[in-house]
Amino acid sequence: MFQLLIVFVSRIYAFFERCMPTNILLRATHARRGLKWGLPAMLLAVVYIVIAAALAQWVAGGAPGWINLLVLLCLWNALKFVVNGPVTAVRLLRVRRDEQRYWAANGTAVRAATPGSLVAEPGDRWSAG
Numbered sequence: 001m002f003q004l005l006i007v008f009v010s011r012i013y014a015f016f017e018r019c020m021p022t023n024i025l026l027r028a029t030h031a032r033r034g035l036k037w038g039l040p041a042m043l044l045a046v047v048y049i050v051i052a053a054a055l056a057q058w059v060a061g062g063a064p065g066w067i068n069l070l071v072l073l074c075l076w077n078a079l080k081f082v083v084n085g086p087v088t089a090v091r092l093l094r095v096r097r098d099e100q101r102y103w104a105a106n107g108t109a110v111r112a113a114t115p116g117s118l119v120a121e122p123g124d125r126w127s128a129g
Contacts, residue, residue, distance in 0.1 A: 022077045025044075029088050035092035035095060038087070039088070041085065042085035052074035052075050055067050055071045
């Protein structure tokens, strides 16, 4: 019986992790391409807090009590985004540091992106010469 309960809970957890919009967005911000969007995604926490406050006022005014579950859900999502911002910022700094070390170890200098740098120069990584 206990094993069945564990399997059931793990399946529900996997479904929520895979299909819920906030989890999809958080997972995208933890990918290498999405690390730079971690701090701007923190602004969604403000939206969730405003929604939670509006729902709480509605409940205080006489709305059904089950709306409190939506308030908790909004606050939980806001907390996830508030924590996610600094975590992705630290991960981005670490990844960029590691990339700079990699390029320095391979003898490739990191150039600033200028319009003229779109053309491969001799000795560049992608040039034929």
